[in-house]
Amino acid sequence: MPAHVDELIATIEKAIGRVDEVESELVLDFSPVQRLDPSAVTLLEKLAGKAQEKGVKVLLEGVSVEVYRVLKLAKLAQRFSFRG
Amino acid sequence: MTAKLSSLSDGRIACLEGLVAQARTAAAVFTQYTQEDVDRIVKPMVLAGLEQAHHLARLAIEETRLGVLEDKTIKNMVATEFVYNYVRDKRTVGAIAEFPERGLTEVAEPIGIIFSITPITNPTSTVLFKCIMAIKTRNAVIFGPHPKAWRCCREAVRIMYETAVRHGAPEGVFTCLEEPTLEDNAYLMRHKDVRLIDATGGRGVVKAAYSSGKPALGVGPGNTPVYLEKTADIPMAVVDIITSKTFDNGTICASEQTVVIDDEIYDRVLNEFADLGAHICQGGEAEQLARVLIDAETGYPQPMAVGQKAVDIARAVGLRVKPNTKLLVAPIQGVGKEHPLSVEKLFPVLSVYRAKSVEEALKVCMDVNHAGGLGHTAVVFSRNEEIIRRFGEVIDAGRIIVNSPGSIGALGGVYNDMVPTFSFGCGTGGGNSTTDNVNVYHYLNIKRVARRTPAHMWFRVPNQIYFNLNAVENLRQFASRSTVIVTNPALEHMGHVDIVRRWIPSETLVRVLAIPDAEPEMKVILQGVEALKLSAADQIVALGGGSVIDAAKIMKLKYESPDADLEELASPFLDIRKRVVQFPTVKVHRARLIAAPTTSGTGSEVTPFAVLTDKASGRKVTLADYSLTPDVAIVDPQFVMSMPRRLTADTGIDCLTHALEAGVSIYASAYTDSNAMQAVRLVFQYLSAAYERPGDEEARSMMHNAACIAAMAFSNASVGVNHALAHALGARFGIAHGRANALMLPHVIAFNASVPSKFMPSPNQRAYVAHKKYALTADLLGLGGETIDEKVRNLVLAVEGLLDRLEIPNSIADLGISKEEFERAMPDLARNAFEDPSWRSNPRMPLIGELVELFWSAWRGRGRASVAKAS
Numbered sequence: 001m002p003a004h005v006d007e008l009i010a011t012i013e014k015a016i017g018r019v020d021e022v023e024s025e026l027v028l029d030f031s032p033v034q035r036l037d038p039s040a041v042t043l044l045e046k047l048a049g050k051a052q053e054k055g056v057k058v059l060l061e062g063v064s065v066e067v068y069r070v071l072k073l074a075k076l077a078q079r080f081s082f083r084g
Numbered sequence: 085m086t087a088k089l090s091s092l093s094d095g096r097i098a099c100l101e102g103l104v105a106q107a108r109t110a111a112a113v114f115t116q117y118t119q120e121d122v123d124r125i126v127k128p129m130v131l132a133g134l135e136q137a138h139h140l141a142r143l144a145i146e147e148t149r150l151g152v153l154e155d156k157t158i159k160n161m162v163a164t165e166f167v168y169n170y171v172r173d174k175r176t177v178g179a180i181a182e183f184p185e186r187g188l189t190e191v192a193e194p195i196g197i198i199f200s201i202t203p204i205t206n207p208t209s210t211v212l213f214k215c216i217m218a219i220k221t222r223n224a225v226i227f228g229p230h231p232k233a234w235r236c237c238r239e240a241v242r243i244m245y246e247t248a249v250r251h252g253a254p255e256g257v258f259t260c261l262e263e264p265t266l267e268d269n270a271y272l273m274r275h276k277d278v279r280l281i282d283a284t285g286g287r288g289v290v291k292a293a294y295s296s297g298k299p300a301l302g303v304g305p306g307n308t309p310v311y312l313e314k315t316a317d318i319p320m321a322v323v324d325i326i327t328s329k330t331f332d333n334g335t336i337c338a339s340e341q342t343v344v345i346d347d348e349i350y351d352r353v354l355n356e357f358a359d360l361g362a363h364i365c366q367g368g369e370a371e372q373l374a375r376v377l378i379d380a381e382t383g384y385p386q387p388m389a390v391g392q393k394a395v396d397i398a399r400a401v402g403l404r405v406k407p408n409t410k411l412l413v414a415p416i417q418g419v420g421k422e423h424p425l426s427v428e429k430l431f432p433v434l435s436v437y438r439a440k441s442v443e444e445a446l447k448v449c450m451d452v453n454h455a456g457g458l459g460h461t462a463v464v465f466s467r468n469e470e471i472i473r474r475f476g477e478v479i480d481a482g483r484i485i486v487n488s489p490g491s492i493g494a495l496g497g498v499y500n501d502m503v504p505t506f507s508f509g510c511g512t513g514g515g516n517s518t519t520d521n522v523n524v525y526h527y528l529n530i531k532r533v534a535r536r537t538p539a540h541m542w543f544r545v546p547n548q549i550y551f552n553l554n555a556v557e558n559l560r561q562f563a564s565r566s567t568v569i570v571t572n573p574a575l576e577h578m579g580h581v582d583i584v585r586r587w588i589p590s591e592t593l594v595r596v597l598a599i600p601d602a603e604p605e606m607k608v609i610l611q612g613v614e615a616l617k618l619s620a621a622d623q624i625v626a627l628g629g630g631s632v633i634d635a636a637k638i639m640k641l642k643y644e645s646p647d648a649d650l651e652e653l654a655s656p657f658l659d660i661r662k663r664v665v666q667f668p669t670v671k672v673h674r675a676r677l678i679a680a681p682t683t684s685g686t687g688s689e690v691t692p693f694a695v696l697t698d699k700a701s702g703r704k705v706t707l708a709d710y711s712l713t714p715d716v717a718i719v720d721p722q723f724v725m726s727m728p729r730r731l732t733a734d735t736g737i738d739c740l741t742h743a744l745e746a747g748v749s750i751y752a753s754a755y756t757d758s759n760a761m762q763a764v765r766l767v768f769q770y771l772s773a774a775y776e777r778p779g780d781e782e783a784r785s786m787m788h789n790a791a792c793i794a795a796m797a798f799s800n801a802s803v804g805v806n807h808a809l810a811h812a813l814g815a816r817f818g819i820a821h822g823r824a825n826a827l828m829l830p831h832v833i834a835f836n837a838s839v840p841s842k843f844m845p846s847p848n849q850r851a852y853v854a855h856k857k858y859a860l861t862a863d864l865l866g867l868g869g870e871t872i873d874e875k876v877r878n879l880v881l882a883v884e885g886l887l888d889r890l891e892i893p894n895s896i897a898d899l900g901i902s903k904e905e906f907e908r909a910m911p912d913l914a915r916n917a918f919e920d921p922s923w924r925s926n927p928r929m930p931l932i933g934e935l936v937e938l939f940w941s942a943w944r945g946r947g948r949a950s951v952a953k954a955s
Contacts, residue, residue, distance in 0.1 A: 036113055037113055038110055071112075072112075074112035
C-alpha cells in the first residue's frame with residue numbers, strides 16, 4: 001500500500017476490482033499509509049460495500065492509530081478487519 | 085436517521101443525508117491535520133473574505149432588503165480581519181495549553197459536524213465568521229441559512245470553501261442548504277451524526293436548537309438597556325448611540341433599544357440627538373410609531389420594519405421628518421405591554437425614558453433587561469465608577485458595555501478587548517449555555533490530560549525536644565516574666581511540680597493551676613484562661629498526662645485568640661491542608677507552651693491534637709492543627725518512674741499502636757517511617773521490662789522516648805482503623821484507650837496485611853504496601869520468616885506475646901462483656917467506628933461489615949488471627 005494519496009487511491013480502486021477474484025479474504029497492507037483524504041475514505045466505503053455484497057472479508061494490516069481514528073469517525077472501522 | 089419526517093420528500097432526505105455523509109468524511113479526515121495545516125488554510129480564507137466583503141454585502145442587501153451596504157461591508161471585514169486577529173496565534177490543535185506545575189495538559193478535540201443556522205440580519209458576516217472558526221478548529225459545517233438569505237450565504241460559503249480546499253482543507257468540509265426549510269433544520273438538528281447546533285437567529289430557531297436534545301449554542305434576541313447617567317460625557321454618548329443604533333439600520337441584536345436618561349441631563353441629551361440628525365417624537369408621534377411598528381397582539385415588532393432606514397419608517401408610519409433623519413427617538417413612560425416601544429426594535433427607532441433618580445434609572449434598565457434582553461447586552465455611560473459597578477451587578481447581561489456603542493462594542497475587538505464574535509452567548513437568562521462571545525473555544529472539546537501529581541508532604545514537630553533523665557533542667561534557659569504550671573493535684577502532691585519550679589528562672593513569677601486528672605471540660609479550660617490572663621502569662625508549662633497537656637493546649641489557644649470558636653474549629657476535615665475552618669492567626673496574647681509528659685503513651689507533648697469533653701452535650705471535641713503543637717517538649721523519665729504497672733502497659737501499647745498505624749498509613753513517608761520503626765523497636769525491647777521492673781530507669785527512659793518518637797510519626801502520618809475501633813469500643817464500655825487499642829491490635833494487623841476488599845485512594849502510595857511494611861518491621865525486630873506472609877504472621881504472634889506478658893486480657897469477652905451485650909452494642913459500635921475520622925489514613929478502606937468482623941474477632945480473642953495473602 002503506497003504512502004502517496006494518488007497511489008493509495010489507485011490501489012484501493014484496484015482492490016475493488018479484485019473483490020470478484022478472491023474467495024474469502026482480501027488483505028491490504030496499510031502500514032505505509034500516513035494519511036487519508038476524503039476520496040480515499042469514499043473509495044474504502046465502496047470497497048467495504050462491494051466486499052460485503054460478495055461475502056469477502058477485507059483485512060487491513062498495519063493501520064496507524066491516526067488512520068484508524070479516521071476510519072472510526074467515518075464509521076468504516078466496523079466494516080473491516082484489522083491486524084497489526 | 086431512525087424516524088423519517090413526513091413533510092420531507094425522499095429526494096430531500098437523500099440530499100440532506102448526502103450533506104451529512106460528506107461532512108462526516110471531511111470531519112474524520114480533518115482530525116489528521118496539524119496546527120500548521122489549519123493555520124495555512126485560515127489565512128487565505130480571511131483574505132478571500134476581505135476581498136469579497138463588498139460583493140457579499142451587496143448580495144445580502146439585494147436578497148434581504150435589510151440594512152446598509154457600507155455597514156454590511158464593514159461587518160464582513162470585521163468578521164474576517166478582526167476574528168483572524170484574535171484566532172491567528174491561538175493553538176486549537178493538539179496540546180493547546182500546558183500547566184507543568186499542575187501536571188495538566190489541555191488537548192483540543194474537534195467536535196465533528198456542526199449544523200450552523202445563520203440569520204437574515206447578518207447573513208454573510210456570520211457565515212464568514214463561522215467558516216474561519218470551523219477551519220481553525222478542524223470541524224465540518226453544514227450551513228442552514230435563513231430562507232430569505234440563502235443565496236448570499238451560499239455564495240459566502242462557496243468563497244470560503246473553495247479557498248479552504250485550494251489550500252488543503254478536506255473536501256466536503258462546508259456545505260450549504262439551498263432553498264432551506266424549517267423541516268430541513270428539524271431533520272439536521274436531530275441527525276445522529278450532527279454533534280453541535282450553532283444557531284444564530286430569532287426566538288423560534290434558537291428554541292428549536294435547544295429543544296433538539298443536541299448540544300447547542302443558541303444565540304437569540306436581546307433588548308439592550310442604556311443608562312445615560314448625569315456624569316457621562318454627553319456628546320460622546322450621543323454620537324456612540326447614534327453610531328451603534330443606526331449601524332446597518334439597527335440589525336445587530338446588541339444595539340441600543342431604550343436609553344434611560346437622568347432627569348438633570350434629559351433635555352440636553354435630546355437636544356444633542358436632534359442636533360446630530362435624530363427626530364425627537366412629539367405629541368402623539370411615539371404612540372403613532374408604536375401602533376404601526378409593534379404587533380398589538382404579540383408585542384413583537386413588525387418584520388417589515390427590520391433593517392429599514394429611519395426616513396422610510398417615518399414615511400410608512402406617517403411622520404413628517406427631515407430628509408436626512410438618521411434615527412427616530414421616542415419617549416416612553418414605562419416598560420412592558422402598555423409601553424409597546426420598550427421591546428427590541430431591530431431598526432433605527434430608539435426609546436428614551438426620563439429617570440428622576442439613580443435608583444429609578446437602574447430599575448427601569450432592569451425592567452428593559454427583563455423584557456426580552458436577559459443575558460444579552462447592556463450599556464452604561466458614566467464617569468462614576470460606583471454607578472458602573474452597580475449597573476454591572478444588577479443587570480443580567482453577558483456584555484456590559486461601558487462608555488461605548490452597544491452593537492459595535494459587543495462585537496468585541498473594536499471599542500474594547502472582548503473576543504470578536506458574531507454570536508453573543510446570553511447565559512441562562514437567555515436560555516443559553518454560555519455568556520461568552522462565542523469563539524473558537526466553543527467549537528472544541530477541550531480534554532484535560534491530568535498527570536499524577538505527588539502530594540505535598542510534611543514533617544512538623546516541636547523544634548526543641550529535651551529527653552533523658554533530668555531533661556527538666558533545660559527549663560532554666562527559657563526566660564519568662566510569668567509562668568503558669570498546668571498540672572493535676574496528684575502530681576503536685578508527688579512533688580513533681582516542685583521539681584519543675586526548681587528549674588524555672590528565679591525572677592519568673594510562677595503560678596500553679598491544678599486541674600482534675602480527666603479529659604478537660606470547657607469549664608476547666610475557661611478557668612485556666614482566666615488564670616493565664618490574671619498572671620499575664622508568657623509561658624505555660626504543662627506537666628501531666630495527655631489530658632493535662634491537651635487542656636494546656638486549648639487554654640493557650642483561647643488565651644491567645646479569645647474569639648476562637650472551639651466547636652467550629654473541631655469541624656471535620658479530610659486533608660488538614662485543605663480544611664474549611666482555619667485556626668486563628670491573630671493573637672491578643674502570646675505564650676510559650678512547654679509540655680512535660682508524666683505518662684509514656686499519648687505523646688501529646690509533640691502532637692497537634694487536643695481532646696475536649698463537652699459535659700453539657702456529652703460530646704468529645706477533637707481539635708487538630710499544627711498551631712496546637714507545644715513549642716518545647718521535655719521528655720524526662722523521672723516523671724514516669726512511679727507510673728502504675730497497668731498504666732505502663734496500657735500507655736505502652738498505645739505507643740506501639742501509634743507506631744504500627746503510622747507505619748502503614750497512607751500518609752507514611754520516609755520521615756515518619758524512621759520514627760515509627762524506631763518506636764516499635766524500643767517498645768519490643770523495653771516495654772516488658774518497664775512493666776515487670778517499674779524501677780528500671782533505662783526501660784522507663786526508653787519507653788518515654790518511644791512514646792514521643794511514635795507520636796512524631798503519627799502527628800504527621802496519622803493513625804488508622806485500630807484507633808477508630810478503639811475509640812468506639814472504649815467509649816461504649818468504658819475501656820481505657822490503650823487497653824482498647826491492645827484488644828484490637830493483632831486483628832487489625834492481620835486485616836491490613838490481607839488483600840483489601842476496597843483500596844484507599846491515595847496519591848502518596850504507588851502500590852499496596854501495608855503487608856510489606858509489617859514484614860519489614862518483623863525483620864527489624866528479628867522475628868524471622870522467609871516469605872512476607874510468614875513475617876507478618878510472626879509480627880502478629882510477637883504482638884500477641886507482648887500483650888500476654890503485659891497481662892492484657894485476651895479478648896473483649898474476658899472483660900466480662902457477654903455475647904448478647906456485645907451483639908446489642910454492635911450497630912452503634914460499627915457506626916461510631918465508621919464515623920471516626922482515624923481510619924481515613926488507614927491503608928485499606930474498611931467496609932462496615934469488616935469493622936463488625938474485626939470487633940467480633942477481638943471479642944473472641946487473640947491467638948486466632950489469620951493473615952491472608954496480600955502479595
